[in-house]
Amino acid sequence: MKVAVVMGSDSDLPVLKPAIELLHEFGVEAEVIVASAHRTPLKVQELVSSAQDRGVGAFISAAGAAAHLGGVIASYTTLPVIGVPINATALNGIDALLSTVQMPSGIPVATMAINGAKNAAIFVVEIFALSNPELKQKLAQYRAKMVEEVEAKAAKVAKELQ
Known part of the structure; x- marks a missing residue:
């Protein structure tokens, strides 16, 4: 099983790189994708809709500012979505945190701390470890x-x- 690490912008990569490295350390495959909930919504829909066919078992979603990416992903899947709010604006990531954590009932996004990508990776490993004794x-x-x-x-x- 692998995790799709989706970031809203290439500028999010420095925050996500430690998480990607940690996933590799655990032997968890990560596909890394740049896709915007607002600028490339059809790409997001397609990558989520085809995720299970590609062996994806969970998503890590990272976005700053309005940070709708995690919610959009969650709206298209029942796989776990872990949101990482990114500190990308003058509001120091508080805007992204609130956008990520305030999901409507029935469409959850597990939300990590601002720039908390490493914990997102550990959370995915914990989820996958439920059915994988080696993990x-x-x-x-x-x-x-x-x-x-x-x-x-x-x-x-x-x-x-x-």
């Missing part, structure tokens, strides 16, 4: 590594304060 194990190892990193930082701080 579940990799996720447990990833969490264990995070514990080790925090403990190493704590030891460094303790040593510095001695």
